[in-house]
Amino acid sequence: MAVRVRQLITGRWRDGAGPRSESRNPARPGEVVAELAVATGADLDEAVAAASAAADEWRRTPMHERAGVLDAAARILDERAEQYGAELTREEGKTLAEGVGEIRRAAEIFRFNAGEAHRDVGEIYSSPRRGESIMVVRRPLGVVAVITPWNFPAAIPAWKIAPALVHGNAVVWKPASLVPLLAMRLAETLTEAGLPDGVLSLLVGPGALGTRMVEHPGVAALSFTGSTEVGTRLMEVCARLRKPVQAEMGGKNAAVVLADADLDHAAAEVVAGAMRSTGQKCTATSRLVVDAAVEDALLDRIRGLVEGLRVGDPLRPDTDLGPAVSADARDDILTAVEGAVADGAEVITGSTPYTDGERAEGYFVPPTVLRLTEPGSSVWRDEVFGPVLSVVRADGRENAIRLANDSAFGLSGAVFTNDLDFVLRAMEDFHVGVLHVNSETAGADPHVPFGGTKDSGYGPKEQGRAARDFYTSTTTVYLRAG
Ligand code: UN1
Numbered sequence: 001m002a003v004r005v006r007q008l009i010t011g012r013w014r015d016g017a018g019p020r021s022e023s024r025n026p027a028r029p030g031e032v033v034a035e036l037a038v039a040t041g042a043d044l045d046e047a048v049a050a051a052s053a054a055a056d057e058w059r060r061t062p063m064h065e066r067a068g069v070l071d072a073a074a075r076i077l078d079e080r081a082e083q084y085g086a087e088l089t090r091e092e093g094k095t096l097a098e099g100v101g102e103i104r105r106a107a108e109i110f111r112f113n114a115g116e117a118h119r120d121v122g123e124i125y126s127s128p129r130r131g132e133s134i135m136v137v138r139r140p141l142g143v144v145a146v147i148t149p150w151n152f153p154a155a156i157p158a159w160k161i162a163p164a165l166v167h168g169n170a171v172v173w174k175p176a177s178l179v180p181l182l183a184m185r186l187a188e189t190l191t192e193a194g195l196p197d198g199v200l201s202l203l204v205g206p207g208a209l210g211t212r213m214v215e216h217p218g219v220a221a222l223s224f225t226g227s228t229e230v231g232t233r234l235m236e237v238c239a240r241l242r243k244p245v246q247a248e249m250g251g252k253n254a255a256v257v258l259a260d261a262d263l264d265h266a267a268a269e270v271v272a273g274a275m276r277s278t279g280q281k282c283t284a285t286s287r288l289v290v291d292a293a294v295e296d297a298l299l300d301r302i303r304g305l306v307e308g309l310r311v312g313d314p315l316r317p318d319t320d321l322g323p324a325v326s327a328d329a330r331d332d333i334l335t336a337v338e339g340a341v342a343d344g345a346e347v348i349t350g351s352t353p354y355t356d357g358e359r360a361e362g363y364f365v366p367p368t369v370l371r372l373t374e375p376g377s378s379v380w381r382d383e384v385f386g387p388v389l390s391v392v393r394a395d396g397r398e399n400a401i402r403l404a405n406d407s408a409f410g411l412s413g414a415v416f417t418n419d420l421d422f423v424l425r426a427m428e429d430f431h432v433g434v435l436h437v438n439s440e441t442a443g444a445d446p447h448v449p450f451g452g453t454k455d456s457g458y459g460p461k462e463q464g465r466a467a468r469d470f471y472t473s474t475t476t477v478y479l480r481a482g
Contacts, residue, residue, distance in 0.1 A: 003087075005036035005180040007204060008187045009043055010050040011197020016043050018205060023180055026093040026323040027313045027362040033091045034181035039203035041212055044172070047201035048218040051143040051170040054198030059140045059168035066166050067117035070110040072193035077107035077154075084154070084185050086315065091181050092153055093322040093363070094277045095314045105446075106158035106186065109463075112446040113162035116468070132480040138472040140168035141244065142220040145213045147234070148175050149226045150325055151280045153182035159446065160223045161190070161200065163467035172201045174213055176226075178325055180204045214238060221245065223462070223470065225282075228383075228409075228455050235458055246459035246470045248451055250383040251411030253432070253441040254287040254404040258397070259294050261416035265438070267301035270389070273414065273440030275309060275367050278321055279387035280329075282456070283412045283434070283442040286384060288391040289403045295393050299371070302389075303349045306367050311359060323363040324386055330363040333386030337368055340379035340390070345370040348391070375406055383409070397422055405431050411452035412441040433457055 002022065006013040016039035025031040039047075058066070077084070085100030094102070125134040146160045157175060164171050175183035187202040203209060207230070214222050214237050221244040224231050228249040238245035255273060257266045273285030290298050314322030324330040337351050350368030354360045367387040372380060379390050394400035404413055404426075412434035415426045423437050433452035434444070444450040449466035451457040460470040 002032040003034045005034045005184045007039050008202040009047045023091050025090045039205040047172050048216050050198035052218050055170040058199050063117040067114040069193045069195050070114040073189045074107040074110035076189045088182050089314045091179050102154050106154040109158040109446045110162050113166045116166050135477050136474050143170045145219045145222045146173040147210050147224045150176035150178040153179035156225050159463050164471050167471040170199045174203050174210050251282040252407045252409040253412045255285045255414040256289045256400045256404050258417035259291040266416040269440040271305040274389040275387045281442050285441045289394050289400050292393045306349050333365045336384045340370050343377045345372050408455045410454035411456035414441045
C-alpha cells in the first residue's frame with residue numbers, strides 16, 4: 001500500500017544515500033503512506049552540480065518554451081487532480097475537497113506563471129545625453145533553493161517553483177519530510193511535462209540539509225515558507241553569505257467584527273477562516289476581536305457552526321475537519337488550549353481531547369473557541385497552528401484596531417463592517433500584508449502579491465507579478481552606439 005518515494009537528482013529518480021524514512025496517514029497512524037531513503041549532503045552536492053550545469057542552457061531557452069513546460073504540467077495536474085488530491089489527504093490530513101482543490105490550485109498557479117511569458121515587459125528610460133537610451137534588463141539568479149512546509153504540499157511549492165523556472169532559474173527543492181509523496185508527485189509532473197534534466201532537484205531530508213542547501217556555494221538565493229524560528233535562522237545564513245532571501249513565516253491573524261456587520265455572514269467566514277484545513281494555515285483566523293455590542297450574538301452563531309462541524313476521516317466526503325498533521329502537532333495544540341484554560345480562558349466550545357474511537361486513534365483535535373478576559377496570554381500571542389480561535393471584546397473602533405495590531409505577526413487580517421470610514425482606516429492602520437474586507441483571513445490568488453509584514457514575512461512578496469522581483473536581478477544598461 002505504501003508508495004516508494006525517490007529523490008530527483010541529476011534528472012534521475014533514485015534513493016537518497018541516507019537512512020530510511022516514511023510518512024503516515026495522520027487520520028490512521030498505523031498506515032504508512034510513503035517510504036523513502038532520505039537525501040544527504042553528498043546527494044545535495046550532486047544536485048547542485050547538475051543544477052549549475054543545467055542552469056545556463058535553461059536560462060537561454062526562450063521564456064515561451066520554459067512556459068510551455070509549466071502549461072503542460074498544469075494539464076497533467078488537472079488530469080490527476082482526484083488521484084493526487086486523495087494522496088494529499090492521506091498524507092497531510094486536510095479534507096478530500098481541500099486536497100483535490102489544492103492540486104487544481106497548483107495547476108492554476110502553473111498556468112498563471114506560464115502566462116508570464118506573454119506579459120514580460122521591461123523598462124526603457126530617456127537619457128539626458130544625446131544618442132543614448134537607458135534600459136533595465138533582467139537575468140535569473142542561477143540556482144535557487146526552495147524550502148517548503150507540509151501544510152500546502154502542492155500549492156506553496158508550485159508558487160515558488162513555477163516563477164523560479166519561468167524566469168530562468170534552476171531549483172533545488174527541499175520539501176517538509178512529512179509530505180514526501182506529494183513532493184514526488186509535483187516533481188514527477190514537471191519532469192513528465194518536459195523539464196530538462198537537472199533543472200529541478202528534489203531532496204527530501206532533515207532540517208540540517210536545508211541549512212546546508214542554503215550555505216552551498218552553488219546556491220544563489222532562498223525562498224522559504226515555514227516557522228518564524230527556522231526562517232530567521234536561515235535568513236541569518238543568507239545575510240552572512242549575502243544571498244537574497246524571501247521568507248514567509250508565522251501568523252496570528254485577527255478578524256475584527258463591528259456592531260453593524262452581517263453577523264450570520266461574519267460568523268460563517270470566521271469559522272471557515274479558523275477551522276478549514278484544521279486551522280493549519282499561516283493565514284488562518286486565530287484571533288477574533290468583536291465589538292462588545294454584538295459579542296454574545298456573534299459567539300452564539302459561531303458556537304452553533306463549530307458544533308455542527310463533522311470531525312473525522314478526511315477521505316470521507318462529508319467530513320469538515322481532518323486531523324492535525326502529526327502526534328507532535330496534536331499535542332502542541334492540546335497543550336496550548338490547556339494552558340489557556342489554566343490562565344482563565346472561558347471555553348465557548350471544544351477543548352476536550354478525544355478519548356475513544358477513530359478520533360482518538362488518529363491525531364484529531366476538537367475545534368475550539370476560547371473567550372479571553374484580556375489579551376496578552378500565550379494563546380493570544382503565539383501561533384497555535386490548529387483549529388483554535390481566541391476571542392476578545394473591543395470597546396469601540398480605536399480599541400478594535402489596537403487589539404488587531406496587538407501581535408508580533410502581520411500576515412493577514414479581516415474586518416467585517418459596512419462602515420467605509422473604518423475600512424479606509426483599516427487599510428492604513430491595520431498592519432498586515434493581506435487585508436480582507438468582509439471575507440475570511442485565508443486564501444491567496446495566484447495573480448496577486450502574497451506575504452506578510454512584521455515577524456510574518458521578509459523580502460519581496462510572493463506570487464503574481466511580484467514574484468519576478470525576487471527571482472531576477474536587474475542590470476541598468478546605458479546604451480549608446482559606439
Ligand atoms: C492560503 O491561505 O490559502 O503556509 C495560503 C501558509 C501560507 C499560505 C496560505 N503561506 O499557510
